Amino acid sequence: MKRRRRSLSLRARVALVSALAAAIVIAAIGFAFAVFLRVNGSEQLDRTLDSVSLSMATDPAASADNTVAPVLPEDLSPQVVQPTAIAADPVRATTIGGTAVRAKDVPINGAIGQVVAVSVPEDPMSRAIREQQWQVAGVALAAIAVAAGLGWLLAGRAVRPLQRLAAATHTVGDELPAALPDIRGAREAEELSDALSRMLDRISKARSRTQEALGAARDFAAVSAHELRTPLTAMRTDLEVLTTLPLTEEQRTEILREVLATQRQIEATLTDLERLAVGELSDATDHEDLDLAELADRCVQELARRLPDVQIELNSPPTVSVRGIPSGLRLVLENAVTNSVRHGRAERIRITLVHSDSQGAVVAVDDDGIGIPQHERAPLFERFVRGSSADPEGSGLGLALIAQQAALHGGRAELSDSPLGGTRLLIYLAARPA
Structure with a gap:
């Protein structure tokens, strides 16, 4: 070179x-x-x-x-x-x-x-x-x-702050300094020092976010591999039985049914994992101003066509203006209704929207299902955690996705008793998420 x-x-x-x-x-x-x-x-x-x-x-x-x-x-x-x-x-x-x-x-x-x-x-x-x-x-x-x-003499006094700044930046390595030395002298040197301090601060924050993301990705990959290993092992066992043992038609049909159920479980898990990964990669640029009432109305109409045996209601003001991620809020509503039907075996679901300009919006999803025991409610928002009454084909990620989207919108999610007799899911959305 x-x-x-x-x-x-x-x-x-x-x-x-x-x-x-x-x-x-x-x-x-x-x-x-x-x-x-x-x-x-x-x-x-x-x-x-x-x-x-x-x-x-x-x-x-x-x-x-x-x-x-x-x-x-x-x-x-x-x-x-x-x-x-x-x-x-x-x-x-x-x-x-x-x-x-x-x-x-x-x-x-x-x-x-x-x-x-x-x-x-x-x-x-x-x-x-x-x-x-x-x-x-x-x-x-x-x-x-x-x-x-x-x-030469006057320039030496003028460039001395720049020399101090250069000496300080030469020492910047893997460990970023907490702060650069206080540079005083020429105004240009002070402005350069402030700019470098802000740049190092941004680099430090970006490095922290990257390290947190890498840690989360490692944990996510480890847990995902563990959760996928069980159904894959079961599928391999069923396939080995099909290929090595003489079976009756009834036994073969039963094993094939189990293989298909396991395949659907793996597919659902992979889909939810993809959604979780997309949520982890979202940032403030993905948020936009939207009408939550209009989005919920469209979502309810589509769910009503997909679930004709379930009564789905929507109680909402004409307009609920929020700032959020449209796909994420849609995912929250779809997962809430799907969980009530699949795991709670609900036949009636009511979605209520409450809006406040200062405190944001609250989404309440009530059902008349079998409910969730109180001691199981908080852990269900963790990844791959299933309740005692959960459907075996579930991925264990439905409520984790809802909690993730609530956090991305500056809020939280919680479970409680529903006036309809089943479970109430509350999602709090901040007025202006950070």
Whole structure:
């Protein structure tokens, strides 16, 4: 695997940007200062020439014999040359004896058309300008270095919270920390710390849910395998008897009847196991706003067609608005009626819906069956637990499915005595399930 080249650190980037910004600003200022020095030096030479010219113009004797020149600072003494004709350009740059000078023609008093060329050497001024430019360049380099250093120091303070945060996240392994260190400093670092804390909290909750789901799945698989092993063993025994022993037609018919009953039991168990698994995988996104009265009415009509010998009634307000899983609530009603008929041997079932905006809804299923002893009621909501009067072909999961759906809807389920003489099943549904 190709190793990725490491990028520059934020601290180094800030230092480089600071140095670059300082270099740009100082370069602009230095260029302007160099131009100013050059222009100012040229103006100084022109003023020197003007002062020398004025002095010679007011001293006729000096102009006449060309031997007197004003005393000026060292290296700036004007050079007076012999009279010459008037030049086209009174101030000009020229060379005298290999020395660059700035010259100006001064008219001679009393000599029409004659001038004296007065010159000032440019070399001393140029040297002074170059020296000042080098000084400015040195100061500029020092300022750039100082800017880079300050950027490095200030960036170091700014990124220190990020470094602490990175060191804390490097230690995150299989065991998530309870909390990251309290990061204070730059606002961005604080926001990043808060975001990472929330992310770790979500990961921790998701891991807990996953571990709980895996534990439940292992227990579920173990119990399911145990419950399925018994009917499968019975089916295998019956099939071995059919294939190995000589049987009468009556015996063969009886064994085949037992095999079919066992097959139906296994099929019912697998169907209920699938429903339980679907319930375990449901979450808040599966809930939706629905009318429980309308759903119960449709369910009662279908059950009445499937169970023509059973009288099924529905007492409900016109509308019962709840938030829930439609398929789950339908499963609750179907299992409640099926259990009353199959295990309670009921002939009359009444479903009552009670609605409260603040407390949710209550579903009561009453029957006139044989009832359930009080000491058996609570355990029946466990998986694969059957009552003493349960039909042998049942899966033992009917009431477990109802309890699961009640919990998914933020409520609970319980059994009690029915005014019809049998058993009452109460399912409480929360107004807004979590």
